[in-house]
Amino acid sequence: MPKHYRPPGKKKEGNAAKYITRSQAVKYLQVSLSVFRKLCILKGVFPRDPKKKVKGSHHTYYHMKDIMFLKHEPLLEKLREIRAYEKKVKKAKSKKNRDLAERLLSRKPSYTLDRLIRERYPKFIDALGDLDDCLSMVHLFAALPAKERENIQVNRIHNCRRLSHEWQAYISRTHKLRKTFISVKGIYYQAEVEGQKITWLTPHALQQVLPDDVDYNVMSTFLEFYETLLAFVNFKLYHSINVKYPPILDSRLEALASDLYALSRYFDANSKASRLDSEGVSLSVSQQVEDKQDETKLDEFELRLAQLQHQLPSNEPGALMHLVGDAEGNEEEDTDTRECRYLFKNMKFFLSREVPRESLLFIIPAFGGLVSWEGEGAPFDKSDQSITHQIVDRPTQQRKFLSREYLQPQWVYDSVNARIVLPTDAYFVGRVPPPHLSPFVDNEVEGYVPEYAETIKRLQAAARKEVLPMPGVGAEDLADSQTLLVEGIIDRAEAIEAAEKKEKMSTLQKQYHYELKLELQGTQYSSIANTVKQNDAVETDAGEESLSNLQQITEDVTNMSKVVxxxxxxxxxxxxxxxxxxxxxxxxxxxxxxxxxxxxxxx
Amino acid sequence: MAKKSKNSKGKNVVVEEEEDRLIPNLLDEEPRNSTQEEEDKAESSSSEYVSSDDNAGAEGADGYDSLTDTESESVDDEGNVTTDDDNDGESDSSEDEVAPRNTVGDVPFEWYKDEEHIGYDIAGKKIKKKEREDKLDSFLASADDSENWRKIYDEYNDEMVELTKGETKMIRRVLKGMAPHPEFDPYPTAVDWVSIDDAEHPFPNAPEPKRRFVPSKWESKMIVRLVRGIRKGLIKVDDKPKEENRVYLLWGDDPNSTERHHIPPPKPKLPGHEESYNPSLEYIPTEEEMKSYELMYEEDRPKFIPKRFTSMRSVPAYNKAVRETFDRCLDLYLCPRSQKKRINIDPESLKPKLPSRKDLKPYPTTCYLEYKGHRGPVVSISTDSTGQWIASGSNDGTVRFWEVETGRCLRVWEFGEAVKHVAWNPSPELPVLAVSVGQDVFLLKTGLGNGEEQKRVEDLLNVGSQMTPDDSDGGESIVKWSRDDNHGGIRLNHFKTVSSVEWHRKGDYFSTLMPYDILLLSSVLVHQLSKGLTQRIPFKLHGLPVSSAFHPTRSIFFISTKKNVRVYDLLKQRLIKKLETGVREVSSIAIHPGGDNVIVGSKDGKLCWFDMDLSSQPYRVLNCHPKDITNIAFHRSYPLFASSSDDCTAYVFHGMVYSDLNQNPLIVPLEILRGHASANGRGVLDCKFHPRQPWLFTAGADSVIKLYCH
Missing domain, CATH: 1.20.5 (Single alpha-helices involved in coiled-coils or other helix-helix interfaces)
Incomplete structure (x- = not known):
């Protein structure tokens, strides 16, 4: 019996049974292609690459187990129900029964994705590991203008904006931001949450191009999942620092479109109200600096906020009093976080109108600085004498306070990446700033170290020496890197040396041969003129040849080992x-x- | 014009409308009018009609001129026609104005023929028949009365009726076949009130049904029912279901969470220095590079070209943001995922551990001597068994004879034709050189050795010349042995071009190859020098012979065709083995002095090492040369072998064969020898080892022979 023959009644085996093409899968599930797509996206089912493609190589194959997984998904039933319901609505509409149509539309069946998220990410760590795409997409949609379109709904955009602010507030609050990078595509951030490095991209706050040849249905399905995921992740994170999750914001600040600041205020208020947080208060907002003079005023403010949130009875001002002080570092923090937390300590920043406010409002508090901005709702004014740095992005600054430095925004990003407060003179207003380097590149692996990276490294070493009592830690570091480099060089050098030796030998030999030849020629053919010429030629060539010979020899060695x-x-x-x-x-x-x-x- | 016509039409319309209104009026009022006319304008009308009558009376009426003759006749005998017409007109007028006197209705007059009444009036009284007038009287009366022509007898009412002027006009028009009323237009211009050219369905003209105007009973009932339901609380009306917040603590701290068997998507690539908004200057391509990008194909062009902005405010929006996010989405749900192991090893670790080359010394490394003198590519070289002399054959038609250590050319033989192969007799007692030139093979005495040896050679070659006429087992037809006086030796004339000559180790036998015809059995010949005999190889060859060799110790003969090497036992006269090389085209073959290992060089630059005891497949294939291998050679005593190639290099290998059969041969590449120049695309044409020393001779296409020493 030939191997490929399958007797009737016997089941299929091997790849033919294990894998199924997409169109087969769609038929098998009895859904339309769009619903199948949606299911795949939501369930995280992706095609497979079977070794033997039974139906041909131009098909997409799914694993049969995945399809069965989809088949038993309750969401499938729900989607079918929705489809039937939509038919009802359509019927009502076409019968011009607008009343009924509206009524039906208002009670559409809906589905939830929480179970799916739990299924795809059984552990919280898994969800954090997969958060990169989620954050990038949510931030992208948050940057779109909130206006009604046929493909993107406004409330989705608002939701995205809210979620992204919540996420940023958490990261900033807990000082988990590690790296930032301004690229042409937008601003990259990298945070480290529970040991997971999470990188996301926020577009520049400018008008986005919405191309026509993009399937927004697919995008919105993804976004739907991501929104839910991020909401749950935020909940968990907020829960972990004892803050009530769907945050209720100060409507005044919200109206001023400074949600992030509003969120940070919320954090403060919340932590105080719940009497659990003992550390962060002093850092994030103005309390720390002004705590002595303005205590009463601040308390009033806090109280107002708390009342707003219906979390404190209004007649309990004393509850807030003792929360202001007592802000000591937490032991469980790792060194990295502490380093980040105190980077901009005792610095007060003021943002001019033209700088990317959202981004800097996120970064500076994340590294322990105090920020204010031009506009309503700002915590302190431009004329505040205690401001140390003003971030400005304009050709020249007319009116200057002597007490503060006027810097370009890149200084903040570079300092954050270098983890030291960089010298400011290169970043003054009106100057072309030094190159902005990516913190995600390992220069040693890449093989090329840009000039500015080296200067930063030197500065870092210097800073470390200053801080650490042990002398030469920084130097050692430097030496380490140098030795590393040197080791690499030594190998090369050795090889070159050996080659040179050999080369010397060969030249000597050559000379000897040449003399011999001369003798021979002298005896036999005696064409002296010719030999003289050759002699010259040989001598001139010798220099050039030596180099090529070196290469030749190394090449030969590799060639010979390759032969075997x-x-x-x-x-x-x-x-x-x-x-x-x-x-x-x-x-x-x-x-x-x-x-x-x-x-x-x-x- | 158009306007005018419109106007005229409009007028027409108006007229017609008036007519429409007028016609019934006319019908209504005409009788009255006519009576009034009778009374008021009796005189004038009469005068008119008189005149007309006169005309009629004179020569048929003018009005009738247009009519046909027959009609004029019918007018002449007035009675029937006129009565009919008048009757109609009369009845019309009488019906409308005053009800007819008689009320019997439309019954035949015969029914009252015998009665004295003709019917009944409205009051029900009998209407008496009038007295019949005398014919004569009536005629006279009519003759007297000028108005008599307009009087008509009404049989139904039994009275005389006098026609009015209008009625007579009407009658006249009817007689002409025209409409009775003068103002009636029988052919009005048609007006399209509704254009229905492109309508699919007929113009709906159904009246609105009643139900449209009447409030629905059943609806009102339904409303009452709903209102009652709402009042009782059976039906709930709330505009929207509440938006509840569905976020909760999804990941509690339960440890028994299942592992997911799921390949996580690869993370997007992190940006490098070049993606910065303000990268270092060296990351930005120069203008020439940008231009070269433009010349590239769309696919080859770099996806991202770094750009530099001197301040953050000048960075524009990235226009591919949505597009790239979408592409990432597609990647996430459309791309097959599979986990692949990434090898992270040092490439140097892949190289095999070879014994150090220092330990394998001596081997030829550097060029020590060059033998110059040939004026064409040196095709073949051969060393003397003592290692003191070498002979070389060149394409310029000469064979030269050199002293190895000095490089002195001792002797030159001129043949005038390209020399194909040179081979020195391996036996030290017989210093004879075999040279193949064209179709001939020459055996030359070299004049070496002591007198005794020279004598022996002399004898042998002389004997050869004597033996030429002898025919020996059919070899004569193929090869002619003859004495060559020019060079002092024997000349073996073959019938085809000879490509190579190989000596047996004892120096008595030698073989020649004529690779020109597959069908011929005799393309490989074995000659015996001492007897001057020639034999064919009694085996069938599969393909053209390329190269041949004698086994160094046993009577075994190797012949290689393009693909395979066949090994024959000469004593038993049968095939022992077939070695499958698997290369494109074999160019040369060499036997290890032990006899159990064979190397084969091929034209695709591969060198195959066969261990005859192991298998018929190569033990190892060395892919060393990028171009054809021209020749290969084993050293007789040192564990060395070499290959020469058209890429102007020669490789020297260490090839150790162990006496222990369990241990495989050790092959180590030792040196690449360079120095020859390329000529006409050819490089090194031949290589031979010195029989005693680890020296290698190479013959180049640049007409130089080189000696490489250790």
């Missing part, structure tokens, strides 16, 4: 070599450009 390798390993080796070569070419290009730029500068 088995084919599989040889191919692998060659593939690796290609990757290396590409990298080398890239680095060489950079170096060459750098050299040219330097040359142009000098001349």
């Amino acid at each position: 390798m088995p084919r599989k390993k040889r191919k692998l080796y060659e593939a690796m070599q290609i990757g290396k070569e590409r990298k080398r070419v890239r680095v060489d290009l950079l170096k060459e450009r750098k050299k040219k730029i330097d040359a142009a500068k000098k001349s």
Whole structure:
């Protein structure tokens, strides 16, 4: 019996049974393609790549188990129900029974995704690990203008904005932000929550382009899932620091579109009210600086907030009193967080109108600074004498306070990445700031270290020396890196040395041969003129040849070892070599450009 | 014009409307009018009609001129026609104005023929028949009365009726076949009140049904029922279901959460320095590079071109943000995911551990001597068994004979035709050189050795010349042995071009190859020098012979065709083994001095090492040369072998064969020898080891022979 023959009645086996094409799956589930798509997105089902593609290589294959997983999903039934309901609405509409249609529309069946989230992310850590895309998308939609379109609803955008602010408030509040990067695409942030590095991108606060050739249905399905996920994650995070989750904000601040600040106020109030948080109060808002003079005023404010939230009875002002002080560091914090927390300590920032306010309002408190901005609802005024830094992004600053420094926003981002307060003179208003480098790149691995990265490294080392009583920690660090580099160099050097030796030998030999030859020629053919010429030629060539010879020798060595390798390993080796070569070419290009730029500068 | 016509139409319309209104009026009022006319304008009308009558009386009426003759006749015998018409007109007028006297209705007159009355009036009284007038009287009366022509007898009412002027006009018009009323237009211009050209359905004209105007009973009943339901609280009216907040603590701290068997999506790539809004200057491509990008194909062009903005306020919105997010979404739900192991190893660790080359010394490393003198590519070289001399054959038609250590050319033989192969007799007693040139193979005495040896050679070659006429087992037809006086040796004339000559180790036998015809059995010949014999190889070859070799110790003969190497036992005369090389085209073959290992060089630059005891597949294939391998050679005593190639290099390998059969041969590449220049696309054409020293001779297409020493 041939192997491929399957007797009737016997079940399919192997890949034919394990995998199913998409159209088969759609038929099997008895849904439309769009519903299938939606289900796949929500359930996190993705196609597989079977080794043997039974139906041909141009199909998309799903694992049969995944399809069964979808089949037993209660959401499927719910979606069918919704479809039937929509038919009712349509019927009512086409019969011009507008009343009925409206009534039906108002009681549409809906579904919840909490169970799905639990299913996809059984542990909270899993959810945090998968949060990158979620945050990027929610932040993107939060940046869209809140106006009614046919593809994106306004309330979704509002929800996204709220969720993103809540997330930022948490990160900023708990000082979990680690890295920031202004790119052409937007601003990247990296936070570390429960050991998970979460990176997300927020677009620049400008008009976004909404292309037509994008399927917004797919996007909105994703967004639907992400919104729910982020809401639950936020809940869990807020819960972990004992703050009531759906935060109720000061409507005045909310109206002024400074939600983030409102949220931070909420945090403060909440922590005080619940008497659990003993540390953060002093840091995030103005209390710490002004705590002595303005205590009564502040308390009033807090009280008002608390009343707003219906969390405190109005006749209990004393409850707030003792919460203001007593702000000592928490032991369970790791060193990283502490470092971040005290980076901008005792600094007061003021943001001008033109700088990206949202971003800086998020970053500066996250690193322990105090911020205010131009506009209503700001915690302190522009003329406040205690302001140390003013962030300005304009060609020149007319009126200057002598007590503060006028800096470009890049200074904040660079300082945050370097974890030291960088010297400010390069970032003054009107100057072209030094290059902004990505904190996500490992320069050693990349093979090229930009100039400014080195200066920052030196500054870091210097700063560390200052702080640490032990001398030479920073120096050691530096030395370490140098030794690392040196080790790499030594290998090379050795090889070159050996080659040189060999080369010397060979030149000697050559000379000897040449003399011999001369003798021979002298005896036999005696064409002296010719030999003299050759002699000259040889001598001039010698210098050029020595270099090429060196390369030749190293090449020969690699070639010879390649000859004996088995084919599989040889191919692998060659593939690796290609990757290396590409990298080398890239680095060489950079170096060459750098050299040219330097040359142009000098001349 | 158009306007005018419209106007005229409008007028027409008006007229017609008036007519429509007028016609019934006319019908109503005409009798009255006519009576009035009778009374008021009797005189004038009479005068008119008189005149007309006169005309009629004279020569048929003018008015009738237009009529046909027959009609004029009918007018002449007045009675029937006129009565009929008048009757109609009369009845019309009488009916409308005054009710007819008689009330019997439309019954035949015969019924009253015999009665003295003709019917009954409204009061029910009998209407008496009038007295019949005398014909003569009536005629006279009519003759007297000028108005008599307009009087008509009404049989129904039994009275004489006098026609009015209008009635006569009407009658006249009817007689002409025209409409009775002068102002009636029988053919009005049609007006399209509604255009129905493009309408699918007929113009709906159904009257609105009554139910449209009457409030529905059942609806009101329903309303009453609903109102009662709402009042009683059976029906609840709330505009919208409440938006409840569904967020709760999803991840409690229950430890028994199941592991998910799910491949997490790969994280998006993190941005590098070049994506910064203000990257270092070296990350920004120069103008020339930008131009070169434009020349590239769309796909090859870099996806992201770094740009520099000197301040944050000048950074524009990124216009591909939504697009890229969407692409990421597509990746997440449409791309198959699979976990792949990423190899993270040092590429150097892939290289096999080889013994240090220092331990494998001596081997040829550097060029020590060059032998110059040939004026064409040196095709073949051969070393003397003592290692003191080498011979070389070149395409310029000469064979040269060199002293190894000095590089002195001792002798030159001129053949005038390209030399194909040179081979020195391996036996030290017989210093004879075999040279293949074209179709001939020459056996040359070299004049080496002591006198005794020279004598022996002389004898042998002389004997050869004597033996040429002898025919020996059919070899004569293939090869002609003859004495060559020019060079002092034997000349073996083959019928085809000879490509190579190989000696047996004892120096008595040698084989020649003629790779020109597959069908010929005799393309490989074995000659015996001492007897001057020639034999065909009694085996069938599968393909053209490329190269041949004698086993160094046993009577075994190797012949390689393009694909395979066949091993024959010469004593038993049968095939022992077939070695499958698996290369494209074999170019050369060499036997290890132990006899159990064979290397085969191919034209695709591969070198195959066969262990004859192991299998018929190569033990190892070395992919060393990028171009054709031209020749390969084993050293007779050192564990060395070499390959020469058209890429102007020669490889020297360490090839150790152990006497322990369990241990595989050790192959280590030792050195790449360079130095030859390329000529006409050819590089090194031949390589031979020195028989005693670890030295290698290479013959190049640049007409130089080189000696590489350790």
